[in-house]
Amino acid sequence: MTPSARLQAAIEMLDWIIAAARDNGASADNIAKKFFKERRYAGSGDRRAIRELVYAAIRRWGDRPESGRQAMLGLVADQPELRELFSGSNYAPAAIVADEPVASGAQIPDWLGDRFASLIDENERKALFDRAPLHIRVNGQRSTDMEVKSAWPEAVALALPHGYELPTGTQLEDRTLFSEGAVEIQDLGSQAISLAGAAAKPALVLDLCAGAGGKTLALSAMLSPDSKIIAADTDRGRLSRIEPRKRRASARNIETILLAPGNEMESLQHLKASCDLVLIDAPCSGTGTWRRNPELRWRMTPKRLEHTTELQQRLMVLGSELVKPGGRLVYAVCSLLDAEGGDQADAFLANHPGWKEISIDLPIGRPYRKGTLLSPYHDGTDGFYFTCLEKL
Structure with a gap:
C-alpha cells in the first residue's frame, strides 16, 4: 500500500x-x-x-x-x-x-481536567499516554522465579514478589510456562491490589466484579489451596473466560457465580456476613488505563460518569453486607478521578461507622485519601486507587 x-x-x-x-x-x-x-x-x-x-x-x-x-x-x-x-x-x-x-x-477533555486526584501533576498526565509496559506475574504454586528468568533472561524484576517486566511485544502464548499456568499477563498495579487483599490470608473470598478473573487467579496463587475464592460478575461472557484460565493454572479453589444485574444479592444471600474478604474491582471510567485504551476518553460523558459513581456506591454497600465482623473489603478502580476513588472511600466511611481504614504496607503507591494511589509516572503501573477497609 x-x-x-x-x-x-x-x-x-x-x-x-x-x-x-x-x-x-x-x-x-x-x-x-x-x-x-x-x-x-x-x-x-x-x-x-x-x-x-x-x-x-x-x-x-x-x-x-x-x-x-x-x-x-x-x-x-x-x-x-x-x-x-x-x-x-x-x-x-x-x-x-x-x-x-x-x-x-487537548489530550484530556476539558470537563475532566479538574477532576483528577491532586497528586496527578503535569508529568503524571503526560505519562497517561505513554506506551504501556508488559508485566507478568509468576504463579508461585506452578513455577519459580528462577525458571521464569531462565525462559526470559531479559525479564526485569519489579517491586512486588513474582512481578516482572518483559519487552513490549514479547510473545507468551506459545511458551510452555504460559500454557502450564506458570505465568499470567497482569499489570503490576493489579498485582498490588491482589496482594493487599491477600494480606490477612482470608479463607473465604468473594471477587464481586471478577470479570475475566485476573485478580481472582492472583489471589488463588497467593492464598492457601484450602481457601475458597468465589468469582462473581454480571457479564456471562467475561466470567466464562475464567474457566480455561483456572484449569491452566490448576486453581481448584475457584468457583464462579453469574449475577443478575441490579439483583445481585439474590445469588449471594448465602454469603451474607460470611466473607473474610470481598474484593470490588468496580466498573469505572478507566482513566488509569488510557495508555492501553485511549479511546475510553471518547466514551465517557459527565452523565455516564455520574451513573458509574452511583453504581460504585451501590456495589460498596452490597459488598459490605457480605463481609463478616473482622473481615475486610478492598475497593479498587482503575481510575485516577477523585469521584471514583477518594470520594467513594470518604462517603462510605462517613455513612458506615462500623468500618475503619486499614493501612497496607506495599513498596509501590502513595497514601491518598484513606487509600493508595498508583500511577504510570510514579509507579510504572496503570492508574489505580484502592482502599482496604475492615469491619468492626
Missing part, C-alpha cells in the same frame, strides 16, 4: 472507532482486528503503519472527533508530512479544502 492509501485506511478505521465510542460498541483493538480481517491484502508493514496513525490520532484528541478525516486533519499540525498525502489520487484521501472542519483541543 502507498503511504496515501495507508492514511485513507486509517481514516476509515477511525470512523469505525468513533462510531463505536459514540454507541458503546466494540473496543478499538477489536475493531482493528475486524478491519484487517476484511482487508487481507494489507501486509504486516501496512497494518503496523495504519495502527500507528490511528492510535496517534486517538491519543491526540481528548474529545471525540466527528470523523476520522477530521481527526487526521488535526494531526497535520503535529505531523506536517501528512499534508501531502491528502492528494485525492487513487486510494488516497481527498485533497484538503479551505475552512474544512479539523479536530482540535
